[in-house]
Amino acid sequence: MRAVLAEGLRRARAGGRRTILAAVGVALAAAMLGTAVTVAYSLSTGFERAADRADLPDVLARFAFAERAEVDERVRALPNLAAREYRTEFTRIRLRANGERTRRGIVHAVRPGRRGYAVVEGRDMRSSAEEVVVERGVARAWDLEVGDQMRIEDLGSTRVVGIAVGPDNVAFPLASAPRVYLSAAGLERRFGGRLPVNVALLWTHDRDRVDVTLQQARATSFGIADLRFVTRDGVRVLIDRAAGIVIALLVALSLVALGAAGVMLGVAAHADVQRRLPALGVQRAIGFDRRTVAGAHAVSAGVVALPAGAA
Structure with missing residues (x-):
């Protein structure tokens, strides 16, 4: 041997x-x-780990811009509803940071309450239009860190205060558009007036009965244009694909x-x-x-x- x-x-x-x-x-x-x-x-x-950490809603509803009170009057009456939050989504926004730029940026104006994303570095934004939270994929692709500056169309220079994971979509650059988060209250103070909403985040008491909630939502959606629903299971299918x-x-x-x-x-x-x-x-x-x-x-x-x- x-x-x-x-x-x-x-x-x-x-x-x-x-x-x-x-x-x-x-x-x-x-x-x-x-x-x-x-x-x-x-x-x-x-x-599942990312969704649980980020408190991903059971249903994401997108629709044409509408007054928050008008939408909430219908949403709050839905069966099996545990909580609800609203966002304003702006698309095709010019973003620039660290030598990178795009005309296809997505800005989510979020309100206090359940966010639907998890801050993994830094902190969440306060009620200020000068602070921004960027998704982790954007931070990696553009080499951004907490404290860096980002210029946003019509808003000017903002400071990156946090990096977040939003599991409702694949990360940039697999997703074609980078996404960032701003404070709705800060934008309203900066520009005046009330922002309309076009995204609703819905959490249910019983996730197995989401179909009942969706049926009622469709039945009471008259007057809400371009309404589309994506469930948590639907998001999983998109991510798996x-x-x-x-x-x-x-x-x-x-x-x-x-x-x-x-x-x-x-x-x-x-x-x-x-x-x-x-x-x-x-x-x-x-x-x-x-x-x-x-x-x-x-x-x-x-x-x-x-x-x-x-x-």
């Missing part, structure tokens, strides 16, 4: 560049496959890496066998048995593959 190990280690050291090349191929394939498995697990289990695309790409890249590593190792092994045939004949002639010769080559391959695969 010692002879087998010694011969295998000697062969691995003697391989030089070929050994390094084979190790790199195995490590690359293992890394890609490990990344695909890790991302798949994280995406499959992460939604986006996650499926990401996982499919990672798996495809992993398969390409595995195939490339296999071809590379196969070519290297064939060349190695052809080069070592005379040496194998000499070993057999001087008394090495088949088990020792085969074992030495197996140890040599293991020395390359196991550390690279573990990495």
